[in-house]
Amino acid sequence: MTEPDVTGDPDQKHRIYLVDGSGYIFRAYFAMIRGRRPMSRSDGTPTGAVLGFSNMLFKLIQDTQADGRVSHLAVIFDTSRKTFRSEIYPEYKANRDAPPEDLIPQFPLVREATRAFNVPAIEKEGFEADDIIATYAAQARAKGMECVIVSSDKDLMQLVGGDVTMLDPMKNKEIGVAEVEEKFGVGPDRVIDVQSLAGDSVDNIPGVPGIGIKTAALLINEFGDLDSLLERAEEIPQKGRREKLIENADLARVSRDLVTLKTDVNLDIDVMDLTVEMPKPADLIAFLKENEFKQLTGRVMEFFGEGFRDEVAALPDDDPPEENGVPQVDEVHYTTILDMDALKSWIREAERVGHVAVDTETTSLNAMQASLVGVSLSIHPGSACYIPVGHVSKKAQGGFDFDGAAEGQADDMPRQLPKEDVIKALKPLLEDPGVLKIGQNIKYDQVILAQEGITVAPIDDTMLLSYCQDAGLHGHGMDELAQLHLGVTPISFKEVAGTGKSQITFAEVPIDKATEYAAEDADITLRLHNHLKRQLVKAKAVSLYETIERPLVPVIAQMEQEGVRVDAKLLSHLSSDFGARMEDLVKEIHNLAGEEFNVGSPKQLGEILFDKMGLSGAKKGKTGAYTTDVNVLEGLAADGVELAQKVLDWRQLSKLKSTYTDALQGQINPRTGRIHTSFALAAASTGRLASSEPNVQNIPVRTEEGRKLREAFVAEPGNKLISADYSQIELRLLAHIADIQSLKEAFEQGLDIHAKTASQVFNTPIEGMDPMMRRSAKAINFGIIYGISAFGLARQLGVSRTEAQGYIDQYFIQYPGIRDYMEKTKSFCHEHGYVQTLFGRKVHLPGINDKNGARRSFSERAAINAPIQGSAADIIKRAMIRLPDALNEEKLSARMLLQVHDELIFEVPADEVEKTVAVVKSVMEGAALPALELSVPLTVDAGIGDNWGEAH
Numbered sequence: 001m002t003e004p005d006v007t008g009d010p011d012q013k014h015r016i017y018l019v020d021g022s023g024y025i026f027r028a029y030f031a032m033i034r035g036r037r038p039m040s041r042s043d044g045t046p047t048g049a050v051l052g053f054s055n056m057l058f059k060l061i062q063d064t065q066a067d068g069r070v071s072h073l074a075v076i077f078d079t080s081r082k083t084f085r086s087e088i089y090p091e092y093k094a095n096r097d098a099p100p101e102d103l104i105p106q107f108p109l110v111r112e113a114t115r116a117f118n119v120p121a122i123e124k125e126g127f128e129a130d131d132i133i134a135t136y137a138a139q140a141r142a143k144g145m146e147c148v149i150v151s152s153d154k155d156l157m158q159l160v161g162g163d164v165t166m167l168d169p170m171k172n173k174e175i176g177v178a179e180v181e182e183k184f185g186v187g188p189d190r191v192i193d194v195q196s197l198a199g200d201s202v203d204n205i206p207g208v209p210g211i212g213i214k215t216a217a218l219l220i221n222e223f224g225d226l227d228s229l230l231e232r233a234e235e236i237p238q239k240g241r242r243e244k245l246i247e248n249a250d251l252a253r254v255s256r257d258l259v260t261l262k263t264d265v266n267l268d269i270d271v272m273d274l275t276v277e278m279p280k281p282a283d284l285i286a287f288l289k290e291n292e293f294k295q296l297t298g299r300v301m302e303f304f305g306e307g308f309r310d311e312v313a314a315l316p317d318d319d320p321p322e323e324n325g326v327p328q329v330d331e332v333h334y335t336t337i338l339d340m341d342a343l344k345s346w347i348r349e350a351e352r353v354g355h356v357a358v359d360t361e362t363t364s365l366n367a368m369q370a371s372l373v374g375v376s377l378s379i380h381p382g383s384a385c386y387i388p389v390g391h392v393s394k395k396a397q398g399g400f401d402f403d404g405a406a407e408g409q410a411d412d413m414p415r416q417l418p419k420e421d422v423i424k425a426l427k428p429l430l431e432d433p434g435v436l437k438i439g440q441n442i443k444y445d446q447v448i449l450a451q452e453g454i455t456v457a458p459i460d461d462t463m464l465l466s467y468c469q470d471a472g473l474h475g476h477g478m479d480e481l482a483q484l485h486l487g488v489t490p491i492s493f494k495e496v497a498g499t500g501k502s503q504i505t506f507a508e509v510p511i512d513k514a515t516e517y518a519a520e521d522a523d524i525t526l527r528l529h530n531h532l533k534r535q536l537v538k539a540k541a542v543s544l545y546e547t548i549e550r551p552l553v554p555v556i557a558q559m560e561q562e563g564v565r566v567d568a569k570l571l572s573h574l575s576s577d578f579g580a581r582m583e584d585l586v587k588e589i590h591n592l593a594g595e596e597f598n599v600g601s602p603k604q605l606g607e608i609l610f611d612k613m614g615l616s617g618a619k620k621g622k623t624g625a626y627t628t629d630v631n632v633l634e635g636l637a638a639d640g641v642e643l644a645q646k647v648l649d650w651r652q653l654s655k656l657k658s659t660y661t662d663a664l665q666g667q668i669n670p671r672t673g674r675i676h677t678s679f680a681l682a683a684a685s686t687g688r689l690a691s692s693e694p695n696v697q698n699i700p701v702r703t704e705e706g707r708k709l710r711e712a713f714v715a716e717p718g719n720k721l722i723s724a725d726y727s728q729i730e731l732r733l734l735a736h737i738a739d740i741q742s743l744k745e746a747f748e749q750g751l752d753i754h755a756k757t758a759s760q761v762f763n764t765p766i767e768g769m770d771p772m773m774r775r776s777a778k779a780i781n782f783g784i785i786y787g788i789s790a791f792g793l794a795r796q797l798g799v800s801r802t803e804a805q806g807y808i809d810q811y812f813i814q815y816p817g818i819r820d821y822m823e824k825t826k827s828f829c830h831e832h833g834y835v836q837t838l839f840g841r842k843v844h845l846p847g848i849n850d851k852n853g854a855r856r857s858f859s860e861r862a863a864i865n866a867p868i869q870g871s872a873a874d875i876i877k878r879a880m881i882r883l884p885d886a887l888n889e890e891k892l893s894a895r896m897l898l899q900v901h902d903e904l905i906f907e908v909p910a911d912e913v914e915k916t917v918a919v920v921k922s923v924m925e926g927a928a929l930p931a932l933e934l935s936v937p938l939t940v941d942a943g944i945g946d947n948w949g950e951a952h
Contacts, residue, residue: 013163014854016072016140016274017064018133019057020151021121024075025110027170028052029103041292046102050109051293056169057117058296060150062303064276071854072145074274075114076132077123084126088257091204107499108492109291115480116287118279120269127265130155134261137164139271141602141629146621154183158191158261161603162628163621177603177623185217189601193226196256207255208248210240219245225598226256264658266695268683275855277846280474281308283484329382329527334519336511337387338415340425347429350379355436356429357526358456360445361518363390363505366693367447367560368669368676372419373507374514375426376522381530384519389419391514392507414511423452430456438462440478440525443681446557457554462525463682464549465532469539472685472834472844482524485531490524491517544841547931548874549681551881555896556679556689558884563674564897564905567947568665570712575661578653578705585650592643599650602628608643615641638798656705660694664712667694677898685843686866687873689899697900711949719907722894723943723951724920726902728753729872730785732936737838737867738821739935742814747936754778760814761807780811784818785868787861822864829863837870838932875938876902879927886923892916905948917942 029049039048057075064070085092099107114121122132133149137159140147145163149156152168157180160166166175173179180188184195197216199207211219219241223229230249236242245252281304288297301309337343350356357378362370371390378384393413430437430449437456439445441463446456466476474480482488496509496517506514536542590596593612597604606626610618617635619627630651636644667675675694683690691697700706715721731753735743746756755766758777764770779796780788788796794804812819829835834844843866847859880899887894894916898905904924908916924940945951 013069013144013146014071014140014272014858015069015146015148016074016136016271017060017070017148017150017167018136019060019073019075020129020133020149020153020156021075021077021110021114022129023151023153024053024056024169025049025103025107028056028110029100029106041290045109046106047109047291047293049103049106050113050291051296053110054113054117054288054293054296057113057119058300058303060169061117061119069146069852069854070148071276071852071858072140072271072274073276074120074122074136076129076136077111077121078129079123079125079127083128083131085128085258089206089254092258104499108494112287112489116279116284118277118283120274122267122269122274124265124267127262131262131265132267134159134263135265135267136271136274138263140164142631143272144629144631145271155195155259155261157183158188158195158259160188161621161623161625162606165622177625184213186220187603189598189603190220190225192256192260193220193229195259196226196252197229199255200259203258205255205258206248206251208244208252210244215241224596226252262658264655266659266663266692268680268690268692272858275847275858276852279304286483286487332382332384332520332523334383334515334523335385336515337385338417340417340421342385343387343417343422343425346377346379346385347425350377350429350435351432353379354434355379355438357384357438357522357529358430358442358445359439359518359521359525360448361386361506361514362448363507366676367444367678368451368563368672370448371507372448372452373505374518375422376518378519378522378526381527382523384523384526386511386515386518386522387422388414388416388511388514389422390507391416391509391511416511419452423454427454430454433458436460438525438529440481440521440528441681443553443557443560443679446554447560450557450561459550459553460529460533461550461553461681462528462532464553465529465536465545467682468541468545468549468841469532469535470844471682471687471842473846476682478521478524478528481528481532486524486527488524490520493517539842540840541842543931544839548687548839548841548877548881552877553681555880555884556681559896559898560676560678562895562897562907563669563672563676564907565674565714565716566664566668567712567714568668570714571661571665574708574712575657575665578657578661582650582653582657585646585653589643589646589650592646599647600654602626605647609636609641613641613643634796635798652700652703652705656700656709660699660709661712664694679899684873685845686870687837687841687843687877688869688901689873689877691898691900696898699900707949707952709949710952711947713905713948715907715946718910720910720913720944720946721897721948721951722906722908722913722917722920723945723948724904724906724917724924725941725943725952726872726876726924727939727941729875729902729938730868731781732934732938733838733868733871734785734818734821736935737871738815738817740815740817744936754781757781757811757814761810776807780807784808784811785865787822787864825863825867826860829860835863835866837867837874838928839871839874841870841874843867843870872902875927876904876924878931879924880904882923882927883920886919887916890915890919892919894920903952905951913944917944 029052039051040046064073111121124132133156137147137149141163147164149159149164149166150169151166156166157175160175160177160180168175177187180191184191186194194213194216197208197211197219198213199205219229223232230245230252233242233245236245284300285297288300337346359376360372361374362372364370373390374386374388376384376386391414429435431454436458438460442459442461449456462481463476466481474484479490482490496513497504497506536545586599589599593608597608599605603625605628609615609628610626615636617632621627633644633648637648664675669676677691677694677696680690680692699709732747735747743753746753754774754777755769757780758764758769758773759766761777762773764773776797779793783793790801790805790808793808794801797804825835829845829848833846833848834842836842845859845863847855848863850856850859876899880896883896892912892915894906894908894912896904896906906916906920921940921942925938928934928938943951
């Protein structure tokens with residue numbers, strides 16, 4: 001089904017500020033050094049740019065608070081200079097100077113500053129900040145949000161239009177369509193064309209030699225767009241221009257690829273999750289004090305008021321005492337293991353004590369493509385060792401120079417134990433059932449070590465210990481947890497491996513530096529475990545951790561190793577097919593419009609729909625351009641506007657092509673021939689799993705294109721794929737939780753729940769019912785789970801707001817228990833700050849009592865949904881934990897490959913399909929037991945096929 005729209009009243013739109021973090025850093029740096037001595041704190045660390053950045057971010061936060069409508073905020077950073085554009089044009093940005101020497105150590109600090117102010121700091125390897133901003137701007141448009149890009153960067157001006165504007169933070173000046181036209185001589189929808197011709201000497205974008213901005217604008221205004229200009233270049237009367245364009249047409253097209261921002265970057269955090277949150281006093285004040293920003297500390301405390309100052313006053317001056325579970329470590333001792341006797345001594349001590357913190361260092365974040373570089377161990381707080389096994393020499397890396405490498409490491413292989421010997425020695429320890437292995441996101445280490453023949457068990461995971469207690473309150477990465485619970489800022493990866501073009505893999509890091517970094521990770525993991533494990537009882541999260549989250553880890557690790565086969569030829573064919581269909585759709589759209597225009601331009605599309613065609617429902621943003629987001633187009637399509645539906649189809653194909661059919665071909669593991677998605681265990685506060693590279697959970701469910709894409713996920717010869725999907729589990733859980741007798745009876749009797757709802761709400765018999773009535777009831781049934789508004793339902797069904805409100809009112813008359821549940825849940829959350837699933841998972845919602853109405857309403861809707869969605873997530877996790885043993889008991893060789901929300905996908909030998917389906921359905925349908933006796937039955941639909949499309 002299509003997820004209901006829950007944005008609410010259009011007069012109460014969400015507004016998001018997306019800050020160009022890199023631009024902020026450089027502006028802050030050059031502003032602070034102008035006419036001043038370089039700033040540094042007492043330990044010598046330069047901090048001028050950090051202070052300037054913090055001042056600018058704090059001012060922005062003040063401005064957004066004054067605005068009252070800014071509900072979302074994020075700072076976007078670049079990760080390195082090497083991006084996908086470097087593959088297109090190796091000379092891209094090759095001429096840029098390295099950052100000033102005293103600015104380099106401040107880059108990680110500005111990210112810390114961002115997190116200290118409790119603002120999301122977003123970055124993604126392989127993409128520039130501008131691409132991430134463009135993607136979030138596109139998501140914001142699709143959600144009906146207003147978007148303000150805080151930057152004056154000309155490269156971002158192509159995004160302006162509709163509800164997207166820019167704000168120059170230094171001049172405090174808004175940049176809209178008029179300002180873009182003043183800058184480029186064309187509107188935002190033609191900025192790319194102008195930049196493609198003019199190029200950019202700073203970024204080393206070639207453009208067409210001799211063509212500047214003014215000339216480019218004249219040409220584009222005359223010929224319409226770049227393709228038209230290049231096709232008709234012979235018509236240009238000026239000989240010089242004509243010849244330059246003809247000779248350099250390919251350079252112009254390459255330049256267009258370089259300047260066009262991606263709007264479909266696969267991001268782990270959705271735009272709706274970038275909510276404005278109050279800074280945590282402990283984090284913010286600790287950061288400001290550590291960097292000796294005295295004046296800013298005073299202004300921060302003044303701005304956030306008495307409550308903030310009271311919390312700060314209550315903070316202890318020193319580290320928490322031992323009774324709070326935090327070990328006191330006065331000094332640390334980290335050692336490098338270079339002989340077997342030393343390693344065996346550590347192994348004996350771990351066996352004696354009964355626990356060991358373990359961390360692996362590798363060459364890649366992708367566990368299925370990484371090589372093992374080293375292993376670190378910690379048994380006692382403050383003490384840890386690092387065992388290098390895969391570091392390489394200068395010769396092996398073609399002359400790489402190890403700065404500060406130990407004697408004898410520069411020209412020959414660094415001294416280290418043979419990997420085979422280390423693996424042989426560690427295997428009994430890491431598989432010993434009497435020794436607890438502690439890790440931070442230990443799933444990754446399990447996958448790495450499994451490829452070395454080691455099955456790591458039993459395990460504890462500090463990331464999940466934190467997640468079970470504080471989901472929704474903060475992140476659960478080691479760096480954040482170390483700062484939050486231990487007051488420690490770990491060495492960053494960039495400190496040992498560098499950044500940008502000079503960044504090296506961990507295998508190239510000198511062993512002495514590697515030891516400091518890797519051993520510290522193991523030590524901090526152990527110390528976090530000592531603290532977080534003790535807090536588990538107090539947080540009443542023992543059952544959740546011990547029965548769901550911890551036993552799920554090896555199951556997911558195994559799934560990631562299994563991977564799934566894809567048909568590369570079919571993907572290639574689909575890419576070509578989608579591309580051809582996109583071209584056909586463009587022609588159809590042009591025919592329907594009566595003229596050619598850029599289908600990807602919201603401004604031009606709006607002019608066609610509302611000026612030329614005179615359609616109703618036009619809505620303009622601040623810039624004066626019409627809004628043409630998905631909600632507008634779906635509304636028009638529902639009214640029978642064929643052009644709007646064609647544009648929606650074109651947009652869907654464009655996203656599927658770039659995100660899946662093109663990208664998946666490059667994600668096939670060369671060793672296994674399969675795709676290995678990575679599942680994030682602590683991403684969603686409700687307990688749902690998230691996946692990435694590829695994100696299999698975002699493949700469309702109901703569309704024909706989504707089905708074709710699923711057909712590319714195939715079984716090995718002689719096998720079948722089984723898709724086992726919970727039927728309407730969230731509605732069933734709503735009936736149970738809200739105690740709706742009539743719904744429970746309908747599920748018990750196996751009735752069509754949507755038809756029954758339609759019958760009750762619209763007072764009409766089920767037999768001979770108009771399908772439109774059932775569709776409306778289905779939208780209400782699912783929409784209620786998400787706290788849908790009358791406005792949202794009206795847009796979804798294509799009816800008036802009054803009519804939609806009538807449907808909702810009648811629904812609550814028929815099911816008063818649902819409204820009671822909603823009000824009780826919101827009230828509980830307002831009082832406690834969290835809601836709970838049926839299995840005791842706490843979902844914290846810090847914005848529930850926010851003064852900002854939009855943020856508060858969003859949290860209230862999340863509070864209604866979280867117990868239902870979270871309980872469904874817990875149930876399928878319980879099923880996943882039980883399935884491997886259940887299948888083994890029946891001597892079945894089925895492999896669980898993927899989890900997609902309420903669906904599990906298995907690969908099964910063809911002759912075991914029937915028995916496997918029976919076992920899978922039995923386990924999944926009984927997954928809530930014995931912990932919970934549901935008052936409604938859970939049912940599972942199972943499909944079988946040679947590919948996922950057939951099975952789904």
